[in-house]
Amino acid sequence: MEDKKRELVGKALEIYMRFGVKSVTMDEMARQLGVSKKTLYIHVKDKNDLVEQCMLLMHEREQEHIASIISETENAIEQMMGISQFIVGQLKKVHPSIFFDLEKYHPQVTQMMQCHKDEFVCGCIEQNLVNGMKQGFYRENLNPKIISSIYVRLIDIIMDASLAQQAELRADEVYFEMFRYHIRGCATQKGISFLTDLIKKDDSFNVDF
DSSP: OOOOHHHHHHHHHHHHHHHOSSSSOOOHHHHHHTSHHHHHHOOSSHHHHHHHHHHHHHHHHHHHHHHHHHHHOOOEEEEHHHHHHHHHHHHSOOTTTTTOOOOOOHHHHHHHHHHHIIIHHHHHHHHHHHHHHHHHOOTTOOOOEEEEHHHHHHHHTTTTTHHHHHHHHHHHHHHHHHHHHHHHBOOOOHHHHHHHHHTTTTTTTTOOO
């Protein structure tokens, strides 16, 4: 992606995250970006293409950030906490309607998201589990392939806006509960104790274990 297009798509992504997808027309997007509609259409074919480009950029940034977290430490619990902090930060930026908008009006983008979760996210969690088992932080009798698939299905639930609405919770609050559920189900006492100590040192991660 050329630099000028990348900058434009990056700004468009921020706008969709803030206002949702359906409510932002291409006229409004051009106005928000401070460019003419003609300039906008030089870089993308239509709104569907713009939404797709935004999703590709978001996935690219996510992969880079998680790769950075993993490269900083071999400790599986520290990696999982770092990944979770990143996810919570992203969820706090997301407009409540965005997942519903994508599923209803841009199904091909929803499919892209699902492929990303099934391949990249599932792969990261599976490797984290394998490493954590070797380090004694996760139970020895886990099946990493199955648990990583369950984790991704739980992410699907978070993206179901109706759950949060019914429980009157934000998406990041739902994720905190999922994170607790995941760790409690997988970790040894050594893993839970280590994570508890990490949380005590970081007030931004508001989870009580």
